Amino acid sequence: DAGITQSPRHKVTETGTPVTLRCHQTENHRYMYWYRQDPGHGLRLIHYSYGVKDTDKGEVSDGYSVSRSKTEDFLLTLESATSSQTSVYFCAISEEGSTEAFFGQGTRLTVV
Amino acid sequence: GENVEQHPSTLSVQEGDSAVIKCTYSDSASNYFPWYKQELGKRPQLIIDIRSNVGEKKDQRIAVTLNKTAKHFSLHITETQPEDSAVYFCAARSGKLTFGTGTRLTIIP
Numbered sequence: 001d002a003g004i005t006q007s008p009r010h011k012v013t014e015t016g017t018p019v020t021l022r023c024h025q026t027e028n029h030r031y032m033y034w035y036r037q038d039p040g041h042g043l044r045l046i047h048y049s050y051g052v053k054d055t056d057k058g059e060v061s062d063g064y065s066v067s068r069s070k071t072e073d074f075l076l077t078l079e080s081a082t083s084s085q086t087s088v089y090f091c092a093i094s095e096e097g098s099t100e101a102f103f104g105q106g107t108r109l110t111v112v
Numbered sequence: 113g114e115n116v117e118q119h120p121s122t123l124s125v126q127e128g129d130s131a132v133i134k135c136t137y138s139d140s141a142s143n144y145f146p147w148y149k150q151e152l153g154k155r156p157q158l159i160i161d162i163r164s165n166v167g168e169k170k171d172q173r174i175a176v177t178l179n180k181t182a183k184h185f186s187l188h189i190t191e192t193q194p195e196d197s198a199v200y201f202c203a204a205r206s207g208k209l210t211f212g213t214g215t216r217l218t219i220i221p
Contacts, residue, residue: 033209042118042201042213043156050207058208059113090155094209098144098163101209103155 002102003027006091012110019078021107023091025071031094032074033101034058034066036087043090049074050096081111114139116204118212125192126220133215135202136184144205145178145185149198150214156201160187192219 003026013019023032033048035058045058047066055066063085065077078085088108094101115138125131137145146161162169162176162185169176173192178185189196197219202212 031209035211040121040213043211045208045210048208056208059210092209098161098205100146100158100161101203103157105155 002093004091004093004102004104006089006104006107008107009105010108012112013081015082015111016080019081019109021076021089021091021109023074023076023093023104025074025093027093027102028071029093029095029102030071031096031101032068033092033094034064034074034076035090035092036060036085037090037106038087046076046089078109081109083111085109086111114142114204114206114208114210116202116210116212118202118215120215121213122216122218124218124220127192127194129192131189131192131196131217133187133200133202133217134184135186135204135212136182137204137210138183139204139206140180140183142204142206145176146203146205146209147174147176147187148201148203148211150201151198159200189217194219194221 005024034046035043044060049055049068091104092101118135143164148156149159150156175188
């Protein structure tokens with residue numbers, strides 16, 4: 001498996017609290033992505049990064065922010081968690097161009 | 113931005129028969145089209161991919177075809193086996209990687 005680790009793996013949090021998920025890679029890949037997976041919606045892109053401090057929005061970015069201060073770490077922050085953000089979150093990494101994307105193990109987030 | 117549509121959302125086939133999943137994309141700049149398989153409770157994993165300069169690619173029982181003019185690509189699984197049961201995702205890449213909504217494939221023994 002590619003060197004990609006997500007933390008935490010599971011989290012339960014209360015509505016209105018901030019939450020940060022971490023994605024760490026040891027592959028030195030340029031691209032990093034955050035997706036959420038919900039039944040019937042597949043994998044929807046939240047934000048992605050194409051280099052240190054270079055990020056862009058995906059299709060479901062409202063309520064989320066990201067930061068990438070080092071090549072190996074990509075942080076996803078839910079500024080004020082809502083129940084609609086209960087989901088499984090996957091991080092993925094890839095090199096530039098037509099190359100495989102590798103996924104982390106996923107983080108199951110429950111907002112109560 | 114890129115939009116990827118995937119059909120069908122569910123598919124059941126008898127063991128030994130073939131399965132076909134189809135996807136369309138909207139961004140003509142997309143040049144890489146991977147297919148992922150996700151088993152229950154696990155992360156998606158790449159099973160096959162195709163680049164825009166190729167029309168077809170085969171790997172044992174799995175094949176993918178690409179029609180750039182029509183902006184669609186398909187996954188073909190032949191001689192299906194119970195272990196092929198999973199959710200399959202297509203994706204298209206133009207910078208960022210955009211996924212379809214997935215197909216739940218069930219192989220009936």
